[in-house]
Amino acid sequence: MEDPSTLDKQVVNLYGLWRVDKKVIDRLVELIHRVAPIAIRRVGGTIKIMDFCGTHEHSIVWNGIRSLMPEGVELVAGPGCPVCITPAYYVDIAIKFALEGIRVYTYGDAYRLPGSGRPFGDKGRPRSLEEARALGGDVVVVYSFMDAVKHAKRDGKESVFLAVGFETTAPAVAAPLVNGVVPENLTIINVHRLTPPILRYTFERHRNAPIRGVIAPGHVSAVIGAKAWEFVPREYGVPTVVAGFEAHDILLAIFHILAMLAEGRPRLINEYKRVVRWEGNTVAQRYINECCEVTDAAWRGLGFVPQSGLAFRDKYRRYDAMYQYGIKELTPEEWSYDLPPGCRCAEVTLGLAKPTDCPLFMKVCTPGTPYGPCMVSIEGTCSVWARFGGGGLADEIARELGLA
Numbered sequence: 001m002e003d004p005s006t007l008d009k010q011v012v013n014l015y016g017l018w019r020v021d022k023k024v025i026d027r028l029v030e031l032i033h034r035v036a037p038i039a040i041r042r043v044g045g046t047i048k049i050m051d052f053c054g055t056h057e058h059s060i061v062w063n064g065i066r067s068l069m070p071e072g073v074e075l076v077a078g079p080g081c082p083v084c085i086t087p088a089y090y091v092d093i094a095i096k097f098a099l100e101g102i103r104v105y106t107y108g109d110a111y112r113l114p115g116s117g118r119p120f121g122d123k124g125r126p127r128s129l130e131e132a133r134a135l136g137g138d139v140v141v142v143y144s145f146m147d148a149v150k151h152a153k154r155d156g157k158e159s160v161f162l163a164v165g166f167e168t169t170a171p172a173v174a175a176p177l178v179n180g181v182v183p184e185n186l187t188i189i190n191v192h193r194l195t196p197p198i199l200r201y202t203f204e205r206h207r208n209a210p211i212r213g214v215i216a217p218g219h220v221s222a223v224i225g226a227k228a229w230e231f232v233p234r235e236y237g238v239p240t241v242v243a244g245f246e247a248h249d250i251l252l253a254i255f256h257i258l259a260m261l262a263e264g265r266p267r268l269i270n271e272y273k274r275v276v277r278w279e280g281n282t283v284a285q286r287y288i289n290e291c292c293e294v295t296d297a298a299w300r301g302l303g304f305v306p307q308s309g310l311a312f313r314d315k316y317r318r319y320d321a322m323y324q325y326g327i328k329e330l331t332p333e334e335w336s337y338d339l340p341p342g343c344r345c346a347e348v349t350l351g352l353a354k355p356t357d358c359p360l361f362m363k364v365c366t367p368g369t370p371y372g373p374c375m376v377s378i379e380g381t382c383s384v385w386a387r388f389g390g391g392g393l394a395d396e397i398a399r400e401l402g403l404a
């Protein structure tokens with residue numbers, strides 16, 4: 001049995017680590033407050049910094065980082081939640097498959113993602129794979145594509161995998177395909193999307209209130225490399241920092257951005273060197289390039305974004321569910337606005353609105369009953385704010401309860 005006195009020591013050690021961490025945090029916050037007024041003067045107004053990635057937004061809200069910002073520095077969430085931007089069209093197709101007896105494998109966070117609610121052109125049909133399963137549809141939630149591969153091999157059933165994600169999840173689908181381990185009875189609805197093109201698109205939409213700094217995504221950059229964001233300071237003059245997900249990573253990124261603005265020298269900094277290399281993961285990149293080519297692709301609520309999707313190359317077409325089942329790919333002409341009425345996810349995704357700007361937030365739309373796509377995944381901005389009190393929501397509730 002473990003000696004209780006050693007447990008005490010472990011607790012003391014943990015406390016020590018926390019103390020060190022707190023000192024680091026305090027120092028970073030102090031530095032941010034010192035450099036911010038110089039940066040604000042130089043820029044001539046409020047500094048809007050975009051945290052691109054849903055996990056960054058999660059960490060910012062979870063750690064209360066917005067409350068540590070000086071006046072004139074605003075953190076806005078970006079388009080970094082792959083579930084939020086998956087077009088309703090593909091969710092509807094997956095629901096249709098499930099109800100027709102074709103097994104649909106899905107990640108857990110796409111399971112509750114609402115489609116258009118009209119997979120057969122009717123109203124009142126299931127809105128999500130979860131609802132389809134409740135109506136007898138064949139839906140299996142998996143942790144990974146390889147889980148789906150194993151299941152499909154074992155069961156031999158006609159099945160499809162709803163492949164939602166960014167550059168981070170694409171290699172997990174591409175590698176088994178290239179290595180020839182995917183069985184013939186499993187095809188894929190390929191909804192992978194690429195992140196640098198959507199950042200370009202986001203910049204275009206922020207012309208009136210420009211983004212002055214970008215916290216670039218850590219996970220995605222581990223695959224595509226820090227170099228993928230070089231275009232941001234070069235073409236847009238916007239300081240960019242690839243950052244990790246701890247509170248001190250994010251604070252350090254904010255400090256670097258403000259310091260670059262104060263100096264008037266925008267560049268790219270890789271703060272997350274412990275994980276992200278300049279070139280990225282070249283093996284993962286090779287897998288993606290081997291089986292997919294870059295194509296224009298639809299983003300939910302936004303429409304087509306040039307060169308922002310992945311399509312299977314001819315050699316791998318037999319694994320393309322759309323091709324195999326003769327379903328038309330979405331085209332710019334056919335795409336129609338695919339958010340439910342009143343939902344402001346498109347603006348939330350681009351950092352043009354906060355979840356609390358949506359009249360449905362925490363009224364019609366809650367994490368328990370998501371009405372719009374940004375309320376589904378733990379990376380969705382509305383979901384993060386709803387669960388952890390983003391945008392001062394926690395302070396408001398504390399005030400209402402007489403705790404602040």
Ligand code: SF4
Nearest residue numbers: 343344358365372382
């Ligand atoms: S609160 Fe719900 S309805 Fe409103 S923008 Fe967010 S996801 Fe859409």
